[in-house]
Structures are given as structure tokens and as C-alpha cells.
Amino acid sequence: MSIKVKTLSLIFGILAVVVLSLLLGSYKVSMKDVYSLFLGKLDDPYVKKVLLDMRFKKVLTALAVGGVLGVSGAAMQSVLRNPLASPFTLGIQHAAALGAALALMALYGGTIERFSIKLHNPFLVAGMAFLGAFLQTIFVLALSRVVGLSVYAIVLVSIALAFLTQAILSLLQYIFLNEIVVAAILFWTFGDTGRVGWAEVGIMGLVALVLLMVLLYFALDLDLISISDEVAHSSGVKVGRCRLLVLLFCALGTAVVVCFAGIIGFVGLVAGQMARLMFGWANRRVIPFSALIGGLLLAFSDLLGRTLLSPTVIPVGIMTSIIGAPVLIYLLLGVRHAQGAGG
Numbered sequence: 001m002s003i004k005v006k007t008l009s010l011i012f013g014i015l016a017v018v019v020l021s022l023l024l025g026s027y028k029v030s031m032k033d034v035y036s037l038f039l040g041k042l043d044d045p046y047v048k049k050v051l052l053d054m055r056f057k058k059v060l061t062a063l064a065v066g067g068v069l070g071v072s073g074a075a076m077q078s079v080l081r082n083p084l085a086s087p088f089t090l091g092i093q094h095a096a097a098l099g100a101a102l103a104l105m106a107l108y109g110g111t112i113e114r115f116s117i118k119l120h121n122p123f124l125v126a127g128m129a130f131l132g133a134f135l136q137t138i139f140v141l142a143l144s145r146v147v148g149l150s151v152y153a154i155v156l157v158s159i160a161l162a163f164l165t166q167a168i169l170s171l172l173q174y175i176f177l178n179e180i181v182v183a184a185i186l187f188w189t190f191g192d193t194g195r196v197g198w199a200e201v202g203i204m205g206l207v208a209l210v211l212l213m214v215l216l217y218f219a220l221d222l223d224l225i226s227i228s229d230e231v232a233h234s235s236g237v238k239v240g241r242c243r244l245l246v247l248l249f250c251a252l253g254t255a256v257v258v259c260f261a262g263i264i265g266f267v268g269l270v271a272g273q274m275a276r277l278m279f280g281w282a283n284r285r286v287i288p289f290s291a292l293i294g295g296l297l298l299a300f301s302d303l304l305g306r307t308l309l310s311p312t313v314i315p316v317g318i319m320t321s322i323i324g325a326p327v328l329i330y331l332l333l334g335v336r337h338a339q340g341a342g343g
Contacts, residue, residue: 070294
């Protein structure tokens, strides 16, 4: 199958998921309503609200978040030379969850009243989640640079800090026994594309576009680094600087979408692997197609979560794990089988 056919199939898949996301749900709408919406001729205000402010916003959020996670995963797999690398390799999800937990405790208080701080800001949770992810990223990169900014140093430091932040989060949940806080933290960690507004959708879309352009700028450098640091260095690539910038941009982009949408796993892992199997190993192709695949995976997971047990909605973070785990195992077994056959 040619690259053109694969590209058209991928675009058609995204369009199909978008249309199905608008049509399917607990509230029945027709294809005529969808046509009327895009033509600006839909008069029913309730149907318009369901299609535009609920379903269309959710699918755009899924495409933006999935795109950021997809390109970040593909870039990190190259810069760290690790097929299992993803945006969460730096432990961003744990740090974001810790920041969100602190904000939720500030909003709802705890069992120890002297530690209760009543704050009312709609962006407090997202802001604290982003701050936690940002500080985690800066700390990992700074500490790894002291060690030498090697691939192994970054991975080991990230794993250690991920366990540390997860332990702190568990300790806070154990101490603050307020059921509202614990339930709010748990819901936030599930991941959800429906909790954001149109302003946040615009922010995430802009972040996805900027991140895609930055990573495409480094595409050739990533190809060389994925071979070895020595090859890249002999070709004129400033390996340390490139690795630092790529990881920093990927981490910050991930922090933005995570702070709004919550914890969503496996998309970054699976999208990069699928893009390489479908379009080869050149990052000038892998990076943009990882964005499309990531968006398609997340939008499809969100669609299944809304329709599988309708009217009950399964959070998209749970669906990506249910779908992503077997897909990732299949991809890894397929790669290993191909390598064994080639050897």
C-alpha cells in the first residue's frame, strides 16, 4: 500500500470518527442536523448546543490532545532511542496529578481545618497541574544535565521522580480523608475531553501546531540521534542541545494538554510505533503522521467511551488504556517478529 493511500485512509478515518462522534450519543440527532449545523442553517437551539458545545468540542479536544501526545511520543522515542518512550517518560502525569490534588485540596479543604484554604478560581486546578508538570520537567532535565544528560540518566531520574510524586500524592490522599477531595482527584486522573471550554480548545490547538512545527524543524537531527550520539555529533548535530530542547518542548506541550484534559495514557506510545510501521523511520514523515494517528486514537476512544455503555460515559483515559495496551503488545510482538525474520 502506497504512502498516498495510507494517508488518505488515515484522513478518511478521522473524518469518519468526527461524523460518528456528532451522530452517536444518548441524545438522538440525524445526519440532516449535522449538515444543517455546518451549513449554518440549524435552528433548534438544543440540538445545536448538543452538537456544537458538547460533541464537536469534545472531538476537537481529542484531536488536539491526541496530536500533542502523538508527536511528543514519536519525538521522544527518537531522541531517547527507546521504543517505549512517551510524553509520560518524564513522569509528567504524576507531577500534574500532584499539582491538581493540591489545588483541589485548596478548593475543598480537608479534614484538618487549619490546613484548609478556600480559593475560588476556575483555572486553579489546571494552573497547578501545569505548574507541577513544568517543575517536574525542569528538575528532571536540570538533574540529568548535571549527570551528563545521557539517555539512561534521563530515564532513571524520571522513573525515580515519578515514584516519588506518586508516593506524595498517595500520602496526601491518605492524610486528607475528605471524600469530596479524594473523589475529585480520582475523577481528574481518569482523563476527560469534556471538561474544557472553547478557549482551552483554542489553546491546545495552538500548542499542537507550534509543537508540530518545532519538531519538524528538528526532524533530521532526530533521525541522526536515533542512530547514535556519535553519528549525530560527527554530522554536526549539537546532541545535548537538541535533546534538551526536544524533551523540553514535548514536556511543556504535554503539560498544557494534561492540565486541561487530565491523565491520558498509551496514546503517545502507540501513535509513534504505528507511524513508524506505516510510514517508515524518517521523522519528517513520522512526526506529522503521529499527530494524525494520536488524534484518531483518542477521538475513537472517546467515541467508544460515550457509546459503549450509553448513557454511562466511560472516561477517555480509561478507554485509551483498555484499547492501547493490547494494541501496543501487538505492535511490539509484530516488530520483534519482523526483526527475527530479518535476522
